[in-house]
Amino acid sequence: MLLVADRERRTIAMSKTADAANDPFADIRPYRDEEVVATLDRLQREPGLANALAAWKLASFYRWAPALARWVVQCWLRLRFRSLTSVDAVQMQVKPLLDNMISRTARLSVDGLDSLDPSQSWLFISNHRDITLDPALTNRVLHEAGHRTVMIAIGDNLLHERWVADLMRLNKSFIVRRALSGPRELLAASRQLAEFIRTMIADNQGPIWIAQREGRAKDGIDTTEPAVIKMLSLARDRKTESIADVLPTLRIVPVAIAYELDPCDAAKAAERAAGEGYVKADREDVLSIGLGITGQKGCVHVSFGAPLGSSETDIDTVVDAIDRQILDHYRLYETALWAWQRMEQTDEVPAVTIHPGSVTRSEFEARIDAMPEAHRMLALAMYANPLRRVLEAR
DSSP: OHHHHHHHHHHHHHHHHHHHHHOTTTTTSOOOHHHHHHHHHHHHTOHHHHHHHHHHHSHHHHHHOHHHHHHHHHHHHHHHHTTOOSHHHHHHHHHHHHHHHHHTSSEEEEESGGGSOTTSOOEEEEOOSSTTHHHHHHHHHHHHTTOOOOEEEEEGGGOOSHHHHHHHHHTTEEEEOOOOSSHHHHHHHHHHHHHHHHHHHHTTOOOEEEESSSSOOTTSOOOOOHHHHHHHHTSSOTTTOOHHHHGGGGOEEEEEEEESSOTTHHHHHHHHHHGGGOOOOTTHHHHHHHHHHHSOOOEEEEEEOOOOOTTOOSHHHHHHHHHHHHHHHOOOBHHHHHHHHHHHTOOOOOSSOOBOOSSOHHHHHHHHHTSOHHHHHHHHHHHHHHHHHHHHHO
């Protein structure tokens, strides 16, 4: 038995080595159509997925008879998966869930897409407010406008279970490896990621979505981390190419997404109140994902900027161009105005465009006042800071 197990391990290791030689992105890229059936077969036998779905969809039954509830879910998965043979088919299974979530959003709007060629691949660099909604809602407006859906960057900190990674990679996500042991490994992973992104854009394999920073902007200040652009610049032949040769080829388009209400505003305020010593609880990111999907968002607007030009050829100018466009295109809802007025203790209405939303001022005030007093100003700042930055930039 031990000899058989050793042979199996050696076979798996050799297979991985061969995969890496033939496909340098095999361990991080989204799954391809030819991998869908095998992945779905693995998922329908995955106890972790069955347990999660049973606890969600069959809560009382699951508490009474967990094994039976898990078997029911696995049978249901077998039926749902048996006709799916492509990534597009998998995404069409996810679409009703997204439609249901959007139906609880007061209004989803978009601008800027009419100036982008849907036949081209773009690198969308977006501000980051919600773990899953930012790319999901971007995908929705792209699909409705006849564009291809995006490949989505997702940190491996969200992929503790193999079945979670499988689900995300089936839905056109690629992995950003962060749980690494040292600088050498981090550099190698960053170069692999940069080369993957450049290859997908150069080969016109479809648009890509990445966030302008690691982690959500919990204070409402949307700024690009230079490290993100530095990572992208690693996709160059160090002997023959410079940073200026690489960055203009990536077809970068800044994207600004604005929520009238942030479903996670209270949680973000609590985290900021705890300071640098804050330690996330187990499964906190998963709970944030659920809260983002189910919580009240009001109106949401996705704005696509203009592709960066040939003059943005170094890290600093690219960072500045992205930040400027996101600030210029970010839609200011009345919640930003009300938060700013409350913080400034004024009734003044600045001479900027403020868009009406779906909630009243009294509803917004009640939302803020329901938070612990020590958290309220932090939550207000989250809403007010985009307006503050516009006023400071004038």
